[in-house]
Amino acid sequence: MAVIIFDLDGTLIDTGSIAVEAYRLVLSEFAYKPDEFPSEEQMLKTFGLPDTEIWDTLMPRHTPEEQMIGFERAGQRIDDEIRKQDILLPHAREVVQELHARGYTLTTASNCGKSYLDAVMSSQGIGHLFDRPLCLESVQGTRKSDILRALISRYGGGEALFMVGDRYTDRDAAAEVNIPFIGCDFGFGDVSELTGAIHLTKDLPGLLDYFA
Incomplete structure (x- = not known):
């Protein structure tokens, strides 16, 4: 998977x-x-x-x-x-639960620090669904592509990897390491930042249709 x-x-x-x-x-x-x-x-x-x-x-x-x-x-x-608030986007919990149940390996590539990543994963009821999530500080990198290279090294060439994100930084990082990018047209960026995506989704449940 x-x-x-x-x-x-x-x-x-x-x-x-x-x-x-x-x-x-x-x-x-x-x-x-x-x-x-x-x-x-x-x-x-x-x-x-x-x-x-x-x-x-x-x-x-x-x-x-x-x-x-x-x-x-x-x-x-x-x-x-x-740690005090529910910060998940609509349907986020249900979507990652279902993707995990379908057998997909889920992980992260975020330009945040480790304390932020840990706060999210430990407080939002989704941490157990993700395999060793990474952030920029985790890999001591300077760009998101550094995280993706670490994940490629971890999972090797035998699995297909997909980057899912809402900003040009996600798109550019995926292009730099030659993995497909799925654009989320509901985040902090705008649709112009998602050019080149193999798929655009208007909401998180749309991922369940793509990863059927």
Whole structure:
């Protein structure tokens, strides 16, 4: 059976409101005034990007070291809130349960850190369905393609691998390592970011039709 590699934010989960609130609190701590904050839309557009790019966007007048402090402060707030809330997108739990029951191997490739990934997997009732999920920090990488290379190394050439995600970072990473990409046209990106996908789905249950 195939290995289905899921992105997290905008594909299986939505931490948008949690993250926006955490970002605003941290920016306030660094003396940004509300009229200097990026808009909510700009903040949400950073989802799916590596953390260094997110914080360079949020705190452009600060050093990388200060941006890292901001990242750590916001990350702790976000992780704490994830453990208190249901952040799964509609039908996410049922879809991954059914794919797992059908015999597919499920794992992740997310541009998040390990604490974020652990918070999601341990609090949302889906962690037991995923085989050793990975994030950028897990592989000490700089781009999502580094995660995909680690997964190709893990599963070898005997299984078909599919990348499922909502952003151009998912599409580009899949293209870089030559695995098929399935685009989720319901996440934080827009349909223009999903060109080249072998399949587009408007919702998560659509994956059950593709992986019948």
